[in-house]
Amino acid sequence: MSKKVCLLCVLLLLCTAIQGQDRSQVKLLKKAYKQHSTPLLYQFFDNWSNAITSNENEAKSKWVAEAHKVFAAFYQPLQLDKIGCRSEKQDLYKNSPYFIVQDTLQAIYMADVIPITPDELEAYYTNRINQIYSKDSIRKEQLNMLRKFKERGELSLDFDFDYYGFSGGKSPTTKVDSAISFRPPVKFPNKKIVYLTSEYARLLYNFLGNRHVGLGQESIMQVAYSKGESRKRMDFINNAAKIFYGHWGGYWQYETYPKATSIVFDSQMQRAVVYFRFVYEGGEVTLEKQNGEWTIVSGKLTWIE
Numbered sequence: 001m002s003k004k005v006c007l008l009c010v011l012l013l014l015c016t017a018i019q020g021q022d023r024s025q026v027k028l029l030k031k032a033y034k035q036h037s038t039p040l041l042y043q044f045f046d047n048w049s050n051a052i053t054s055n056e057n058e059a060k061s062k063w064v065a066e067a068h069k070v071f072a073a074f075y076q077p078l079q080l081d082k083i084g085c086r087s088e089k090q091d092l093y094k095n096s097p098y099f100i101v102q103d104t105l106q107a108i109y110m111a112d113v114i115p116i117t118p119d120e121l122e123a124y125y126t127n128r129i130n131q132i133y134s135k136d137s138i139r140k141e142q143l144n145m146l147r148k149f150k151e152r153g154e155l156s157l158d159f160d161f162d163y164y165g166f167s168g169g170k171s172p173t174t175k176v177d178s179a180i181s182f183r184p185p186v187k188f189p190n191k192k193i194v195y196l197t198s199e200y201a202r203l204l205y206n207f208l209g210n211r212h213v214g215l216g217q218e219s220i221m222q223v224a225y226s227k228g229e230s231r232k233r234m235d236f237i238n239n240a241a242k243i244f245y246g247h248w249g250g251y252w253q254y255e256t257y258p259k260a261t262s263i264v265f266d267s268q269m270q271r272a273v274v275y276f277r278f279v280y281e282g283g284e285v286t287l288e289k290q291n292g293e294w295t296i297v298s299g300k301l302t303w304i305e
Contacts, residue, residue, distance in 0.1 A: 022199060029207055038239050045098045045240050048194045052103075054185040063108045063176045066272075067263050071184040073294035074274045074285050075101070077256050078188065083285050083299035085278060096191070098241040099256040103195040105182040109173040109264040114157060114271040116286055116297055121155045122146065128171075157273070159264060173264060194241070196254050204243075204254060208233045214249045223280070224249030247280045247305050258285075280305045 025047060032040035059065035076082045077093045093099065115124040125146050133139040149155045160170040183195045194200070211230040216222055226234050226245040234252075237243055244253040258276040265272050272294070274285045283301035287294045 022203065026203060026207075029203070033207075033233060033236050036236075041236065041240050042097070045192065045194055048200060049098070049192050052195045052197060052200075053183070054195075055181060055183045056185050058181075061177060062269075063110070063265065064180055064182070066265065066269050067105060067108055067180070067182070068184040070263055070265075070272045070274060070287055070294050071105075071182075071260055072186050073287055073296060074260065074276075075184070075186050075258065076296075077258070080258075080278075082296050083258055083276065083278070084283055084301045093242060093256055096238075096240070096242050096256065098192050098194055099186075099188065100194055100196050100241050100243070100254050101183070101186060102255050102259050103181065103183050103197050105180040105260060105263065107178040107262040108176050108180065109159070109161065109262065110176050110267060111159065111171055111173045111264055112267050114264065114266040114273060114286070116271065116288065118150055118153075118155055121157065122150050124157075124171075125155070159273075161262075201254060204237070205252060208237070208252060210250065212245060212249055215247070223247045244279055253279065 025044060028040060028044045028047070031037070032044055054068075056065070056068040059068060074083075077099060080090050080092065081087070113124065115121045126143065129139055129142045129146065133142060146155070158170050159173050161173060186193055208226075209230045211228040212224050212226045213222075215224045217224075224246060225231075230245075234243060234245065241254075241256060246253055257278045259278075260274050260276050261282075262275045263272055264275075270289045272287045274287065276282055276285065278301070281301050281304045283299065283303070285299040286297045288297050289295070
């Protein structure tokens with residue numbers, strides 16, 4: 001038997017096993033809901049947790065390997081103040097026994113430097129302005145604007161793929177990887193981790209359905225929300241892991257937030273910025289490697305849907 005035939009046989013057996021596991025999990029979830037059984041719901045999540053684990057050791061580059069470590073330091077669903085969330089949201093996940101963690105990362109970028117302190121940022125942008133603008137009047141105008149931003153405490157780094165921060169020249173970056181399979185090794189006392197693969201996202205969607213009230217259907221400021229049987233099934237899942245119906249309607253938000261979308265490293269991999277989503281908002285968190293460990297320096301929300 002040729003190697004190609006052997007490999008094909010192995011792949012077919014693997015696919016069959018995965019499909020059998022999926023069917024078993026679908027049946028278990030339906031049974032748990034029908035019987036209103038929290039223990040069976042927990043069994044569904046335990047099976048999920050045991051079947052899909054961290055892939056940190058499979059990182060294909062130094063950037064991806066370090067991104068796993070950065071995420072583990074950044075991911076603080078039980079200390080949401082660290083990423084700039086308001087106090088009323090601090091206990092959002094306190095009573096959730098399971099956390100649903102993303103399994104992909106959109107992109108990793110590299111910037112030459114990542115200034116953090118106000119003085120570092122001022123020096124960085126002063127140099128950028130002097131390089132970019134040759135006309136004295138424009139350069140002076142930009143430098144004056146820079147000082148005002150610093151005085152107001154609004155000075156922040158603005159990368160070339162981002163739209164926030166001081167406009168005195170966006171900091172250039174290089175994309176080093178994208179569409180990354182990404183299951184960081186996060187751990188919390190008394191919490192279990194499951195990773196949201198496309199298969200489990202589809203399984204949950206098929207279970208929950210899509211009955212909802214559309215965006216603005218009841219009032220101009222009203223967001224979409226689940227209703228009827230979909231609402232009941234969402235409430236049931238929330239006994240294990242808190243999920244949300246999508247703001248715009250037609251989709252679910254399964255991840256236990258924050259969800260990282262992209263990570264920017266400096267060239268020495270000593271500093272990083274994580275861009276993230278938090279339910280219907282988002283922002284950025286700056287981290288620095290201190291004594292060999294990634295540590296959050298600051299975090300803030302910068303947008304809302």
